[in-house]
Amino acid sequence: MTERTPGFSTLAIHAGAQPDPTTGARATPIYQTTSFVFDDVDHAASLFGLQAFGNIYTRIGNPTCAVLEERVAALEGGTAGLAVASGHAAQVLVMHALMTPGDEFVASKKLYGGSINQFNHSFKNFGWNVVWADPDDIGSFERAITPKTKAIFIESIANPGGVITDIEAIGNIARRAGVPLIVDNTLATPYLCRPIEHGADVVIHSLTKFLGGHGNSIGGMIVDAGTFNWSREGRYPMLSEPRPEYQGIVLHETFGNFAFAIACRVLGLRDLGPALSPFNAFLILTGIETLSLRMQKHCDNAKAVAEWLAANKHVAWVSYPGLAGDRYHNLARKYCPKGAGAVFTFGLKGGYEAGVKLVSNVKLFSHLANIGDTRSLIIHPASTTHRQLSDAQKVQAGAGPDVVRLSIGIEDKDDIIADLEQALAA
Amino acid sequence: MNHDTYPDTFIRNILNTVKTIAMVGISPKENRPSFFAFKYLLERGYRMIPVNPGQAGKEILGQKVYASLKDIPEPVDMVDIFRASQHVMPVVDEAIALPRKPQVIWMQLGVRDDAAAAKAEAAGIKVVMNRCPKIEYGRLSSEISWIGVNSRTLSSKRAPLLGKGVQRMSLNRQTMSGGATDATDRAERVRDEQEK
Numbered sequence A: 001m002t003e004r005t006p007g008f009s010t011l012a013i014h015a016g017a018q019p020d021p022t023t024g025a026r027a028t029p030i031y032q033t034t035s036f037v038f039d040d041v042d043h044a045a046s047l048f049g050l051q052a053f054g055n056i057y058t059r060i061g062n063p064t065c066a067v068l069e070e071r072v073a074a075l076e077g078g079t080a081g082l083a084v085a086s087g088h089a090a091q092v093l094v095m096h097a098l099m100t101p102g103d104e105f106v107a108s109k110k111l112y113g114g115s116i117n118q119f120n121h122s123f124k125n126f127g128w129n130v131v132w133a134d135p136d137d138i139g140s141f142e143r144a145i146t147p148k149t150k151a152i153f154i155e156s157i158a159n160p161g162g163v164i165t166d167i168e169a170i171g172n173i174a175r176r177a178g179v180p181l182i183v184d185n186t187l188a189t190p191y192l193c194r195p196i197e198h199g200a201d202v203v204i205h206s207l208t209k210f211l212g213g214h215g216n217s218i219g220g221m222i223v224d225a226g227t228f229n230w231s232r233e234g235r236y237p238m239l240s241e242p243r244p245e246y247q248g249i250v251l252h253e254t255f256g257n258f259a260f261a262i263a264c265r266v267l268g269l270r271d272l273g274p275a276l277s278p279f280n281a282f283l284i285l286t287g288i289e290t291l292s293l294r295m296q297k298h299c300d301n302a303k304a305v306a307e308w309l310a311a312n313k314h315v316a317w318v319s320y321p322g323l324a325g326d327r328y329h330n331l332a333r334k335y336c337p338k339g340a341g342a343v344f345t346f347g348l349k350g351g352y353e354a355g356v357k358l359v360s361n362v363k364l365f366s367h368l369a370n371i372g373d374t375r376s377l378i379i380h381p382a383s384t385t386h387r388q389l390s391d392a393q394k395v396q397a398g399a400g401p402d403v404v405r406l407s408i409g410i411e412d413k414d415d416i417i418a419d420l421e422q423a424l425a426a
Numbered sequence B: 001m002n003h004d005t006y007p008d009t010f011i012r013n014i015l016n017t018v019k020t021i022a023m024v025g026i027s028p029k030e031n032r033p034s035f036f037a038f039k040y041l042l043e044r045g046y047r048m049i050p051v052n053p054g055q056a057g058k059e060i061l062g063q064k065v066y067a068s069l070k071d072i073p074e075p076v077d078m079v080d081i082f083r084a085s086q087h088v089m090p091v092v093d094e095a096i097a098l099p100r101k102p103q104v105i106w107m108q109l110g111v112r113d114d115a116a117a118a119k120a121e122a123a124g125i126k127v128v129m130n131r132c133p134k135i136e137y138g139r140l141s142s143e144i145s146w147i148g149v150n151s152r153t154l155s156s157k158r159a160p161l162l163g164k165g166v167q168r169m170s171l172n173r174q175t176m177s178g179g180a181t182d183a184t185d186r187a188e189r190v191r192d193e194q195e196k
Helices: A008-014 A041-048 A063-076 A087-098 A113-125 A139-144 A167-177 A251-272 A278-288 A291-310 A329-335 A351-361 A391-396 A413-425 B008-017 B033-043 B085-096 B114-122 B133-141 B143-147 B183-195
Strands: A080-084 A104-108 A129-133 A149-155 A181-184 A202-206 A220-224 A315-319 A343-348 A377-379 A403-407 B020-024 B047-051 B078-081 B104-107 B126-128
Touching: A008 A063, A008 A291, A063 A080, A063 A220, A063 A278, A063 B143, A080 A087, A080 A251, A087 A113, A087 A149, A087 A181, A087 A202, A087 A220, A087 A251, A113 A129, A129 A139, A139 A167, A149 A167, A167 A181, A220 A251, A251 B033, A278 A291, A291 A315, A291 A343, A291 A413, A343 A351, A351 A377, A351 A403, A351 A413, B008 B126, B008 B133, B020 B033, B033 B047, B033 B133, B078 B085, B085 B104, B085 B114, B104 B114, B114 B126, B133 B143
Parallel strands: A104 A129, A104 A149, A149 A181, A181 A202, B020 B047, B020 B078, B078 B104, B104 B126
Antiparallel strands: A080 A220, A202 A220, A315 A343, A343 A403, A377 A403
């Protein structure tokens, strides 16, 4: 008898979440505790020495967070996950496991602005040097590789401009260079795109966005694909060299194809400390149970809104890869055939003043800086998130004076369109 | 049998049936993976017998070490081989020649010898290759889920607890297979390509 492989929606509900072994609770309990008792001193020693699976302290692991970790790892087709306090924390822990001072990583310059800031400024304080490449010129990634390069970092669907990155082409460059490909899959979620199937070695998420999906919890996730050989050239000593803080064990040798997730946990999370609250893990888990339904509705609504905007007399352009004729449409059909996500930008013929007027006049859309909520969200970057930049810098960042970013929610699409219609006409 | 993937039922049946396991190539050093696996299986109630000619006569975790399989004075149900692939065949030959053949020969993560496997199977012995019994026990009992690992199992049934402590779970349970991952295969493919 062959064993069935469950479908995506089944995994979104069940993966990692079995009835609680002690109480029988069917929903995942919130283990709101800092610490866990040991059976005896030998059990404690085994746990601290990484010789046994189990719980010690919620900064290092927690049963509620562990359900979330296994859930997202299963949805991505990875070997293991690590839940952390935010998407930014996930990026810090991933790079902490890979980089030593003076090392470089190549990153797509079409990224979430917060990531660009983190890489340009905070990471440089650690001596982790970002080298920018252009996803519209795949060769620029290859040209950016040096002997110091330790990783390549991209977003599957880039925030905010509706850019779809050619994961497979960049994955091939990473493989030739002998470095892991890290993909931020926040905007796509594994429902739309599973980067591991296209060559990613590590997938990260801001769980805050569509995975949690309800705008109520900040969280991040690291998924280990289990595909990278960390010991081949000795370039990743955190994984391939004996660890003095763990009696000299070698993480890759000991944990095999989930060693990267373990390294991020027992070195990064333990020592840097950005643990996820079990309560947030519970809320995010509840969100993930409806991921398939929500993402499809987000995408269907976004496509309808993008089509309506493209035909509106106040609108100069719409950048949504789900539209036929969009420059990323073919990549969207390859990587996200079920839909091109729900975050995109468009330009107003009336420029800066029209943008300010639009965000002031909406009644259903919420004017705020998040994305990936059940609610439809709007922001005019030039007057808010990118206000401090010069006009030239704004244009280069995709935040010119005419640009409006939308994150389309799962309300009735006619109501979403009606709100934009009245706000544009007002 | 196909040795690229094993049904969960096959692995669960082995780990639920065998009682005595001889571990060939165990290290006495407590930071080595073989020591970890030995200790973990010992704690879950298996009778564990260390085999390492360099340590013969000494004890590892209170268990007497033997130089070879044929020196063990009792029958063993499973031989777990913690040696590099090129050293597997002589161990398999020795296992087949035992007065009471083991039911299972298990080769550790990264260890694979298809010719040795075929020989063992022809002698009526079940073979598992390139897997770790500790990881498989952890996966099928869901203990490994505590550290965020994808157990690739689903169940709507409560996992039974073993007698001692709250952080010990039993393998005696029903699960269905969970999400697939071809990660290990891809890692091997990539490695093969790079070595060419």
